[in-house]
Amino acid sequence: MSQRVVLLAHEKFPDGSKTANGIIRYGDQDVVAVLDRDRAGDRVADHLPGVSDAPVVGSFGDVEGEVDELIVGISPIGGAFDESWRPDVRAAIEAGCDVTAGLHYFLNDDEEFAALAADHGVTLTDVREPHEGLGVAEGRADEVSADVVLTVGTDCGVGKMTATMELAAAAEAAGVDACVVPTGQTGIMVEGWGNPVDRVVSDFTAGAVEEMVLERGDDHDLLIVEGQASIVHPAYSAVTCGILHGAMPDALVLCHEAGRKAIHGYEDTALPPIEEYVDLYESVAAPVHGTEVVAGALNTSGVDDDDAAREAVADFSERLGAPAADLVRFDAGDVVGALR
Amino acid sequence: MSQRVVLLAHEKFPDGSKTANGIIRYGDQDVVAVLDRDRAGDRVADHLPGVSDAPVVGSFGDVEGEVDELIVGISPIGGAFDESWRPDVRAAIEAGCDVTAGLHYFLNDDEEFAALAADHGVTLTDVREPHEGLGVAEGRADEVSADVVLTVGTDCGVGKMTATMELAAAAEAAGVDACVVPTGQTGIMVEGWGNPVDRVVSDFTAGAVEEMVLERGDDHDLLIVEGQASIVHPAYSAVTCGILHGAMPDALVLCHEAGRKAIHGYEDTALPPIEEYVDLYESVAAPVHGTEVVAGALNTSGVDDDDAAREAVADFSERLGAPAADLVRFDAGDVVGALR
Structure with missing residues (x-):
């Protein structure tokens, strides 16, 4: 029960x-x-x-x-x-x-x-209390047999956790053995395992992610690592950067909320253009493990009209130079196809 | 005594x-x-x-x-x-x-x-046990009256702590009221205060730095924040990124060791070119607080010959597009002059 x-x-x-x-x-x-x-x-x-x-x-x-x-x-x-x-x-x-x-x-x-x-x-x-024995990353997450995809974001609360869950479900539906790697409290509560990466000692941020990738990465075809925050977040970027380097992802999915103009709670900090996020995530990741933004997930829950939402997705896709979708509202097919 | x-x-x-x-x-x-x-x-x-x-x-x-x-x-x-x-x-x-x-x-x-x-x-x-009551950054470090300089690095162990101490001493010698903001165990032991930023909860990384900048930033003309690790370090980049956004520095000093080719302990990870470090640090910082690399500190302790060391400094300076020095071996004048 x-x-x-x-x-x-x-x-x-x-x-x-x-x-x-x-x-x-x-x-x-x-x-x-x-x-x-x-x-x-x-x-x-x-x-x-x-x-x-x-x-x-x-x-x-x-x-x-x-x-x-x-x-x-x-x-x-x-x-x-x-x-x-x-x-x-x-x-x-x-x-x-x-x-x-x-x-x-x-x-x-x-x-x-x-x-x-x-x-x-x-x-x-x-669930936010990390387990004992976490340590520093060894730069080994790329040794696993699974493809590793990481959801990254323009800000907190734009839909990374949702995108992670939807992508895993859509991949499973397409016959791919996919596993979510949860890094935050909600993902951990939903999946029943995971490290609360925003709560670990900062030196162990990447290590806490690497540990999970190594633990599951040879048992599945695809790992979808739940990202956190944003590489330009005034308070939480440390968590984002640690996950990016610890997971050594083969591909990134950039998550964004339609209409978001500034970092939530830090309204003086305007979001840079989407193109700049793509460049930042790829160029920060590259020296450790080359990767690219292969798809986008746009949260259009604040857009009432379906046509306007579709237009927002098309615009986001064009800026990314990659397929995009609202994974809750529309079909995830193109995005899932881009992951592997 | x-x-x-x-x-x-x-x-x-x-x-x-x-x-x-x-x-x-x-x-x-x-x-x-x-x-x-x-x-x-x-x-x-x-x-x-x-x-x-x-x-x-x-x-x-x-x-x-x-x-x-x-x-x-x-x-x-x-x-x-x-x-x-x-x-x-x-x-x-x-x-x-x-x-x-x-x-x-x-x-x-x-x-x-x-x-x-x-x-x-x-x-x-x-000294690596953080004090109680740390919290998330509010994006307020730019409110202090002091100029804020952050030392950043190409890797761990290239001389950021040394550069921080040498720059503060040289600034003081030039009549500037300078204060070191220590973020690691050595700096804390030397200065007698500071937050061990690599040991705080990852969500509080930027906040632990912001707290120190706000605490001292109106009492001095110049704060020199001790950086940690590197924005491309496979294990510790979270700490680097949190300090970069938490300190909201007005200027950066890039620290490097002459001859270093790969991340220490992660020999598969080659250091990117110096020009790329400049771009990465500036572009990751920009959305939160615009800053630029205004000078470089080159550790030439592994270069026996003074002429070869001078040549290495000149080459580093050219790649940076900014003045550089070995702050221990040679004169710090040009570098200190570039800070304000």
Whole structure:
């Protein structure tokens, strides 16, 4: 039986609840409810078309039915725990539920939660806590037999995780044995394994990715490594650069959101032209392992009109000099074909 | 009175003992002895000209004179503790000395050392342990009144820390109020403050640098930020990229070692041409904060002949399109003049 989960997404569902949305779309969990006090009474299907429906409720106490696990499905900039979530986490533990989060703030380090979890015999899981024994990259990821594709982005929150999942599914549908290599909390929660690369010691960033590529790279035909952030992000570019060199990808898929003009949360930092991203990713990667942007994934969820969305994709493709698609809205065929 | 220190550098002095050499050259500590079992009986001055002399001895038990502190002056790739050093650390603690290290392995987490230190009332200091409360960069380092210069490199171990210290000293000598912003264990030990940027959570890499620039940037005319590794390093580029975006430097000084052909320890990775480094550093930095390579620092310590060294500097300068010098061997004047 699937794990029955409640997703905490207060004040953020659906536009700011990347983790909740990823689990709703790609996880094999059974989503019992979403917690969002601003949208209590709505339904998930009102906001996310084409997924299993579930009620949106205001607090854990309002959830009806059996629940195995509460998952924190949002992650503010900086990964802090918002104290307004405490009553729901407490209520879940007291109801005998496990609690899982992907924050920089660890549930297991919270004295109240740790004590309460011990009392009630439930497990607190911090997926952003790296395992022991990570080390520096040895520059060996290119030794695996699989083709390695990395999703890279123009910014955070443009759809790298989504593109990674959609590409893997489309490749599988085309008969290719594909494996996702998750590097962030949502991907790890969906796939059930992975290293939280943005949380590792900076010296081990590339090493944490290399470890995963070496672990799975001889068991599949295609690895799709989930990228993070952007090579020009004012705060997180270290993570991007480490993944780029640690994964030693054979091909890159550039992910972008239609209409995005500046780095989210850093509005003074304008996005450079798409052509420049292509050049930056390829030229930074080249001395370690030559690669090229072979396709693009454009998130057109903010574009209402299908024709306008198609036009945006065509324009993006032209700038890239490679096939592109909105992998959720349109067909992924050309993009998947470009990967190998 | 200066702190009387012994520097542990077994089997690595002087070519592989970057931290020990940095303290000998730039620290205000009084170096009582260097420990290197392979060179016992030598003198420091046999190997490093122009510094205060001290004996090289085989073990802590062979040191003569009063000692306040043992400093681990070497750091292998990966930052591990070598078990062959244990008897010296133990002997130092038992003799009532503090012990300081900049390894990824923390002395304070070693049960034997922690217990022994408690028994003898000495302090174990792990300078690579980041302080609590680091966070993500806000893209604000450009708000400080000081000019910010960052040393960047073609590889690890080409002389960024040395260039940083030499540039600060030369700027001070020219009447400029300059401050070093240390990002690695040696710089932190020499300057007595700083964040070990290669040890922070990767999401906080840029933030750890920004914090330091904001802390000191309105108290000086010139900040010289110590860079780390290289933008094309297979293992450590994440650290480099985070520093580049977190520091938001007004100018870059490219550091290189004459004759270096491949990334040290990753001999399959050839160094790209100098011109390409200039382009990579400038183009990756530009979307966050425009900057340019205004000067170069060439380490010619492996070139015996002064004329050949001068020729190497001239060639490096031509490739950079900017003034260059070996800041230890020759005059720093042109390079310092280019900084502001």
